[in-house]
Amino acid sequence: MIKSRLFTPGPTDVPPEVLNEMAKPIFHHRTARFREMFAAVNVGLKKILRTENDCITIAGSGTAGMEAAIACLVPRDKKTLVANGGKFGERWVKVARVYGLDVDEVELEWGTALQPETVKQKLATGEYGAVITVYNETCTATACDLQAIGAIVAETGAILLADCITAAGALPLETDAWGVDVVAAGSQKALMLPPGLATLAVSEKAWALGANITSPCFYLDLKAYRKSVASDDTPYTPAVSLIRGLQVAVDTINDIGIETVWARTAILAEATRAAAAAIGLGIYSRQPGDSVTALSLPEDIDDSIRAKLRDKYGVSVAGGQAQLKNKIIRISHMGYVDPLETIGMIAALEYTLSDMGVDIEIGKGVTAAVAVLKDWE
Amino acid sequence: MIKSRLFTPGPTDVPPEVLNEMAKPIFHHRTARFREMFAAVNVGLKKILRTENDCITIAGSGTAGMEAAIACLVPRDKKTLVANGGKFGERWVKVARVYGLDVDEVELEWGTALQPETVKQKLATGEYGAVITVYNETCTATACDLQAIGAIVAETGAILLADCITAAGALPLETDAWGVDVVAAGSQKALMLPPGLATLAVSEKAWALGANITSPCFYLDLKAYRKSVASDDTPYTPAVSLIRGLQVAVDTINDIGIETVWARTAILAEATRAAAAAIGLGIYSRQPGDSVTALSLPEDIDDSIRAKLRDKYGVSVAGGQAQLKNKIIRISHMGYVDPLETIGMIAALEYTLSDMGVDIEIGKGVTAAVAVLKDWE
Numbered sequence: 052m053i054k055s056r057l058f059t060p061g062p063t064d065v066p067p068e069v070l071n072e073m074a075k076p077i078f079h080h081r082t083a084r085f086r087e088m089f090a091a092v093n094v095g096l097k098k099i100l101r102t103e104n105d106c107i108t109i110a111g112s113g114t115a116g117m118e119a120a121i122a123c124l125v126p127r128d129k130k131t132l133v134a135n136g137g138k139f140g141e142r143w144v145k146v147a148r149v150y151g152l153d154v155d156e157v158e159l160e161w162g163t164a165l166q167p168e169t170v171k172q173k174l175a176t177g178e179y180g181a182v183i184t185v186y187n188e189t190c191t192a193t194a195c196d197l198q199a200i201g202a203i204v205a206e207t208g209a210i211l212l213a214d215c216i217t218a219a220g221a222l223p224l225e226t227d228a229w230g231v232d233v234v235a236a237g238s239q240k241a242l243m244l245p246p247g248l249a250t251l252a253v254s255e256k257a258w259a260l261g262a263n264i265t266s267p268c269f270y271l272d273l274k275a276y277r278k279s280v281a282s283d284d285t286p287y288t289p290a291v292s293l294i295r296g297l298q299v300a301v302d303t304i305n306d307i308g309i310e311t312v313w314a315r316t317a318i319l320a321e322a323t324r325a326a327a328a329a330i331g332l333g334i335y336s337r338q339p340g341d342s343v344t345a346l347s348l349p350e351d352i353d354d355s356i357r358a359k360l361r362d363k364y365g366v367s368v369a370g371g372q373a374q375l376k377n378k379i380i381r382i383s384h385m386g387y388v389d390p391l392e393t394i395g396m397i398a399a400l401e402y403t404l405s406d407m408g409v410d411i412e413i414g415k416g417v418t419a420a421v422a423v424l425k426d427w428e
Numbered sequence: 429m430i431k432s433r434l435f436t437p438g439p440t441d442v443p444p445e446v447l448n449e450m451a452k453p454i455f456h457h458r459t460a461r462f463r464e465m466f467a468a469v470n471v472g473l474k475k476i477l478r479t480e481n482d483c484i485t486i487a488g489s490g491t492a493g494m495e496a497a498i499a500c501l502v503p504r505d506k507k508t509l510v511a512n513g514g515k516f517g518e519r520w521v522k523v524a525r526v527y528g529l530d531v532d533e534v535e536l537e538w539g540t541a542l543q544p545e546t547v548k549q550k551l552a553t554g555e556y557g558a559v560i561t562v563y564n565e566t567c568t569a570t571a572c573d574l575q576a577i578g579a580i581v582a583e584t585g586a587i588l589l590a591d592c593i594t595a596a597g598a599l600p601l602e603t604d605a606w607g608v609d610v611v612a613a614g615s616q617k618a619l620m621l622p623p624g625l626a627t628l629a630v631s632e633k634a635w636a637l638g639a640n641i642t643s644p645c646f647y648l649d650l651k652a653y654r655k656s657v658a659s660d661d662t663p664y665t666p667a668v669s670l671i672r673g674l675q676v677a678v679d680t681i682n683d684i685g686i687e688t689v690w691a692r693t694a695i696l697a698e699a700t701r702a703a704a705a706a707i708g709l710g711i712y713s714r715q716p717g718d719s720v721t722a723l724s725l726p727e728d729i730d731d732s733i734r735a736k737l738r739d740k741y742g743v744s745v746a747g748g749q750a751q752l753k754n755k756i757i758r759i760s761h762m763g764y765v766d767p768l769e770t771i772g773m774i775a776a777l778e779y780t781l782s783d784m785g786v787d788i789e790i791g792k793g794v795t796a797a798v799a800v801l802k803d804w805e
Contacts, residue, residue: 052443052684052692054766066429067444074451307429315429364768389431391741391772398771398798405802414798418791421775425782425790 053365056388058396060189060217060343060369062239062246063386065296066303069243073296080291086283088298093280095301099309100219100234100252102226107251107276108297110290113216113237116249118146119271120212120233121183124253124261129180129209130155132173134165137190138372139214143183150267155179161375164188164195164338171203179209180260186218187340190372192381194222194340198229205230210257216240219250220304221316221342221385232257238293241316241342241385243300247293253277315427317341319384319393322423326397326416330404335379345371345379349409353377356403364399390424430742435773437566437594437720437746437760439616439623442673443680446620450673457668463660465675470657472678476686477596477611477629479603484628484653485674487667490593490614493626494520496648497589497610498560499527501630501638506557506586507532509550511542514567515749516591520560527644532556538752541565541572541715548580556586557637563595564717567749569758571599571717575606582607587634593617596627597681598693598719598762609634615670618693618719618762620677624670630654692804694718696761696770699800703774703793707781712756722748722756726786730754733780741776767801 057064078084089108096106109115121143125131131152133144136159147154157169165184173179182204187194197213204211210232218224219234220241226234231254238248253273266272275286304312320341324334327346335345348356354377360366369381382396397416404411434441455461466485473483486492498520502508508529510521513536524531534546542561550556559581564571574590581588587609595601596611597618603611608631615625630650643649652663681689697718701711704723712722725733731754737743746758759773774793781788 052680052689052764052766054764054769056768303429312429365766366768387429387431389429389742391433391743391776392431392769394775394794395768395772398801399768401798402802413802414795417771417794417798421778421791421794424775425779 053363055365056367056392056396058366058368058382058388060240060381060383060385061237063241063243063383064388065245066243066300066387068303069296069299072299073292075295077291080285080289085291089285089289089294090283092294092298092301093283095298095305096250098305099301100226100236101224101228101309102234102252104226104252104254105277105280107253107273107280108294109249109251109271109276110247110288111249112246113214113235113249114142115271116235116237116251117143117212117214119273120235120251120253121146121152122150122268122271123264123266123273124210124233124257125152125212126180126260127152127264129153130178132157132170132179132182134159134184134195136164136185136193137161137188139185139188139190143185143214147183162191162193162336164193165200167196167199167203170200174203174207174209181210181212183212185214186224187222187342189217189343189381191336191375192340192343192345193336193338194218195338197231198225201229201231210254210260217342217385218340220309220312222340223313226252238297242297243386244293244296247290248297316384318424318427319388319390320344322390322393322420323382323384323397325423326420329419330401330411330416335375342383342385344382344384346382347379348377349404352404352407352409356380356407359403359406360399364402366396366399390427394420394424430740432742433744433769433773435743435745435759435765437617437758437762438614440618440620440760440763441765442622443620443677443764445680446673446676449676450669452672454668457662457666462668466662466666466671467660469671469675469678470660472675472682473627475682476678477603477613478601478605478686479611479629481603481629481631482654482657484630484650484657485671486626486628486648486653487624487665488626489623490612490626491519492648493612493614493628494591495523496650497612497628497630498523498529499645499648500641500643500650501587501610501634502529502589503557503637504529504641506530507555509534509547509556509559511536511561511572513541513562513570514538514565516562516565516567520562520591524560538568539570539713541570542577544573544576544580547577551580551584551586558587558589560589562591563601564599564719566594566720566758568713568752569717569720569722570713570715571595572715574608575602578606578608587631587637594719594762595717597686597689599717600690603629615674619674620763621670621673624667625674693761695801695804696765696767697721699767699770699797700759700761700774702800703797706796707778707788707793712752719760719762721759721761723759724756725754726781729781729784729786733757733784736780736783737776741779743773743776767804771797771801
């Protein structure tokens, strides 16, 4: 009878309204009914992503979305700058190499982000056709200054591809105003759905560069998706029930207003950081994003803390990846999570650390979080 | 995107596993499949109610259950003692009068419970055939000493009918050992179901008295239910989907163990009382039960606090009834509610009182609750 609460940075909890919508009987996708639904979803996605660009939704994970963009839009005759500050940056390096791109990998110390100045210097050479970066590197819970990077790339002929999988719908993101040519989002994060959908927003500048590229793939051929979406359709069978849920989720977010959602994500992160400071836990990242918080574990505490949090308190958090295993836990503030359960999660963290022998004053973290969240609207 | 949390003393939140079970396709009730399910449910109910007595489940509210017992089992040739310490006690007085019983109404000051000594004195006259009491008067969040009352009634020829609607599955209840002849429970309380089912556990002593009574009603004729349940059936169409959900709920409770469930309910109540003391709120009842807590509101705060709690924080609590309107709020600790969200509820209460101008130190109540719940197993 322990209630389950996903504080993992994907999947996140799905609102019951969305689950109910997805449980409704399936209908055929080659119908006016589907096209009407899909058209409405795409209008809603554009509002969330702050763009007039085409929104392409693919039945696949966020990785499929990023791969489609890398495969179909990145110029072959120039270098591609790829920022690698964690497991996701590392993945985009691999994908770019699969497609034979001339990759300039910027290796970042974990917990730091791609600096705008680096991008400026590299692009000044005129040798680059694209910049690929993660907005929020989930692995280290570190966000880059995507706005500043966008402003630099926009002044060149290169395009900016941003993995916004744990950012879209959580961190401020002005796709058009910031000049982000490709935004990639995944359904199981701030969009409050189960996994299974990737959404891309693609600029005219990116489509123009992609026009010269013969697609090296079929299912992920973005041009086919673009052609279909013009008539509110998909080239291959769409994941109808997920899109049905997406409509409810997108409408929910837009009813609240995306700026309010961003602000709420930020205050949940702020409360978590305040609680961590109060009980003596460090923040791992040097440039922490607000969608996910990575807390450094005390010396004697290992990853077994996660099973204790989950089994006794129903609180699921993520552990560290690779060299960060046993060093950090990662807590999501995205989507369907609210202040009251964030307070509860912090209580569970206090209890568990105390049970594991850490000398903390139970209630200090919670008190700090409660003080921050008092101003929540 | 505010999560809804029912802290009302019925309905209470329903676990998703129960909701999912009830959403499954309906099947016919005059089948072996139904009888097998119903037999299993009745075995589970007996474990929860700690009884070998017949368990009768009626499609109706808790009131229907109490009425069936009063109409069909209470001797007509003797007096009936009915305790009235709130809206529910008052209701059983009315029901008893509808059926022409010779009612001796014991009017209790609200916030106090029927005293065993009173029962002892009354029954010593030999004039009484039945005692009707509420175990936990939800209206005032006040519990009587049902064990002591049971011991007194058991030594007489009278029967004890207990409204255990906000007690069964929440407060310690040993139906057989305490000599409670009729226990009435409702589905939408600690049994974690939507409203729609009443369950009665009826002793042989009560059946024996009822044998001499010609049933004054049809749908609520308990003898018909008893006859049917002997073959795991019901006399009239049962609420199949609710019983289906009941099976999941009953199995969940028995997997945990009813004593653990009682202990958890108690510690949630204790944490809430500790938080109230820390922020200067009084407990209304002089004999508070652990299934529901009634907090006295400060002078300047009225019932509008409930809409604020609900609209801003998703926390639904009950207000006061009749003369207690604007004086108290009532918070449930029954069923599918856990420590972490109880902590969150207290934070919401602190925020709301502070927003309404009450001078409280935000975090004091939460800290007190967190300290109590540290010992939760």
